[in-house]
Amino acid sequence: MKITRLDFSQVTGRIRIEMLDLLMQDVSDEVVVVTALFHIHLPVAEKELSRETARLVLVFRLEGQEWKISHSGISIPYHPARDGEVYPIKALHERNRELEALVEERTRALEAANRKLEALSYTDGLTGIANRRSFDRMLAREWNRGLRAGTPLALVMLDVDLFKNFNDQYGHLVGDGCLQALAKALLHAARRAGDSVARHGGEEFVVLLPDTSLPDALETARHIQKEIWSLALPHADTPPGIVTVSLGVSNLVPSRQNTPEDLIRGADSALYRAKQSGRNCMQSAIV
Numbered sequence: 112m113k114i115t116r117l118d119f120s121q122v123t124g125r126i127r128i129e130m131l132d133l134l135m136q137d138v139s140d141e142v143v144v145v146t147a148l149f150h151i152h153l154p155v156a157e158k159e160l161s162r163e164t165a166r167l168v169l170v171f172r173l174e175g176q177e178w179k180i181s182h183s184g185i186s187i188p189y190h191p192a193r194d195g196e197v198y199p200i201k202a203l204h205e206r207n208r209e210l211e212a213l214v215e216e217r218t219r220a221l222e223a224a225n226r227k228l229e230a231l232s233y234t235d236g237l238t239g240i241a242n243r244r245s246f247d248r249m250l251a252r253e254w255n256r257g258l259r260a261g262t263p264l265a266l267v268m269l270d271v272d273l274f275k276n277f278n279d280q281y282g283h284l285v286g287d288g289c290l291q292a293l294a295k296a297l298l299h300a301a302r303r304a305g306d307s308v309a310r311h312g313g314e315e316f317v318v319l320l321p322d323t324s325l326p327d328a329l330e331t332a333r334h335i336q337k338e339i340w341s342l343a344l345p346h347a348d349t350p351p352g353i354v355t356v357s358l359g360v361s362n363l364v365p366s367r368q369n370t371p372e373d374l375i376r377g378a379d380s381a382l383y384r385a386k387q388s389g390r391n392c393m394q395s396a397i398v
Contacts, residue, residue, distance in 0.1 A: 130148075133145070133147050168183065239291075242309060253305075254374075268315065268359045270315045270356060272346075272354070272356060274313075292342055293316065296335070297318060357391065360395045
């Protein structure tokens with residue numbers, strides 16, 4: 112117990128050690144492990160140490176004709192053994208269960224946070240619809256599906272006409288509200304469960320249409336155009352006096368001879384021609 116007293120040498124006054132148990136284990140002819148379980152009573156008003164059980168482990172090694180301490184370690188507090196246990200196995204198991212429950216809880220919280228972060232990373236912060244990163248992932252998935260099934264894939268790309276003028280005249284906050292309203296209209300116009308709507312960047316949006324022929328894709332584009340007209344958002348710089356969009360439509364059957372980028376280039380080229388044709392109209396890709 113001299114070692115224990117040294118550990119508490121900074122405490123002024125008498126320290127009383129109440130021995131509870133002393134265990135010895137012959138590990139070999141030259142090594143003996145001694146475990147002491149005890150209560151510590153300090154000369155101060157405290158209950159923690161006197162209520163808990165401390166443990167001192169000493170490892171003695173025979174060196175020549177003398178037994179010497181080769182290791183000492185103290186654990187404070189240490190729960191007492193129960194029901195004849197040499198070590199407090201039940202208490203350790205209970206603590207392990209507590210730790211396992213805590214780890215499981217933290218793991219679930221971390222997984223939920225990761226799912227939330229992943230969802231945010233694929234969502235456009237302004238409109239709440241899919242962003243460019245999400246669109247790229249959806250396009251790759253649907254392209255591979257069409258490649259396996261031999262089914263067509265269509266893309267509608269649209270751009271708000273004279274949106275810079277709109278922002279200059281009405282302000283960026285109103286411009287943000289315009290983009291949000293367009294996103295909702297696109298979600299409403301994309302009626303099939305497999306259709307995907309995304310903000311491609313700035314005032315440009317895309318609608319991906321799996322297993323869709325060109326005539327059906329043009330019909331969807333016309334429906335989108337009508338939905339946006341029905342919003343009747345004021346825009347003094349367009350001939351109708353409301354917000355309008357230009358649309359480009361492309362259609363491909365995925366194969367080894369083409370790529371998803373070909374579908375995007377086709378829609379982008381068609382959109383450019385729609386703008387060159389006076390805006391507020393749609394064009395389809397030239398195959």
